[in-house]
Amino acid sequence: MPFELPPLPYDYAALEPTIDEATMKLHHDKHHATYVTNLNGAIEKHTELGSKTVDELVKNWESAPEDVRAVIRNNGGGHLNHTMFWTIMKPGGGGEPQGSIAGQIKADFGDFESFKKSFNETTAKQFGSGWGWLIFKGGKLAIVTTPNQDNPISGGSFPILGNDVWEHAYYLKYQNKRPEYLANWWNVINWDEVNKRFETAKSYK
Ligand code: MN3
DSSP states (O other), X not given: OOOOOOOOSSOTTTTTTTSOHHHHHIIIIIIIHHHHHHHHHHHHHOGGGGGSOXXXXXXXXXXXXXXXXXXXXXXXXXXXXXXXXXXXXXXXXOSSOOXXXXXXXXXXXXXXXXXXXXXXXHHHTOOSSEEEEEEEETTEEEEEEEETTOOGGGGTOOOSEEEEOSGGGTHHHHTTOHHHHHHHHGGGBOHHHHHHHHHHHHHOO
């Protein structure tokens, strides 16, 4: 099987109280695992795709063979998105942004509070399932949302960070209070990883 579920880089309970243990177990072991299984199913039908990275597959999903195009878009996207998601969080994370992203947030949004407000408001409005993203476009940071498991990489932008607003990401703890989940999520952000991704995003083609 070309694609594997990456292990969670910390314990299921490590992000408590921001994200509860039960949500993490289901989200990683069931939801993410299913995306990987389904993606591998598509590769079995078109083994030539197995040599590509998940980034390449999702970036170019529109040119995938028609019978697996939707599977690659949705389940390849799900695998790519969640692989990022686990690494941009960490126990004891959060706080003010560190490193070069801190200066870019200041330049483009004024301050961290204004940035968070803008990100949370935009992402709260995503109708139904999807993601809120921070991307770097035309020399500036921008906040965008995508439906389902779509990733900005398909539009040419490497995402610096993204938050999952599918109900499976927050409903056990926050029920319908998506804005509360969005507000708390910043308490577990791994700014080191976000800075690494910012470097990639700056030179991404
Ligand atoms: Mn999810």
